[in-house]
Amino acid sequence: DSGVTQTPKHLITATGQRVTLRCSPRSGDLSVYWYQQSLDQGLQFLIQYYNGEERAKGNILERFSAQQFPDLHSELNLSSLELGDSALYFCASSVDGFQETQYFGPGTRLLVL
């Protein structure tokens, strides 16, 4: 158990809908990262927050957005969902903002029908 929690574990929704994924980092970790894992693309970095501020941006679509709250938990919002958004979404956390030693949560499996 990495200490990173993610909810929900599974999510099934329809195209065009909007969903919110939630992540709580390990106690003491200030940085949160979001990744998308699909069979063909592997693990793709989406976005990083450090102590409430956006720190780095990867291959995140404009339909996706995230934020980190004062209690350091983070939410990833996915809107106008398409079939191709079906994937595993992982949250990771680290103590600092240098992106090393990241601890991954168990993931949220999103299925868009």
Add this chain to the structure above:
Amino acid sequence: QQQVKQSPQSLIVQKGGIPIINCAYENTAFDYFPWYQQFPGKGPALLIAIRPDVSEKKEGRFTISFNKSAKQFSLHIMDSQPGDSATYFCAASNRRGGSQGNLIFGKGTKLSVKP
């Protein structure tokens, strides 16, 4: 230049064998090279990591070999066990890269260790 190329895609070995997974990179600014292990239904877990100032690092049965001039690094699993069956990902990052220093992952290697 931001890619990390990992091979093989899959690997089957007998118990006790030494699977070797290789990764190559182009960006010479990378200065941190971790390996992650992922079991089905779980998130990736950090296994071992190396910096380019050393050529080898061992942690238990897991060894990273690093060749800076060739821009390659590899993971060796000594005395492999069926419990090592998982997907392994290499990654690289530039700690001084600031906002561009995110981890770049290889595509993964699915390892199966037969009893």
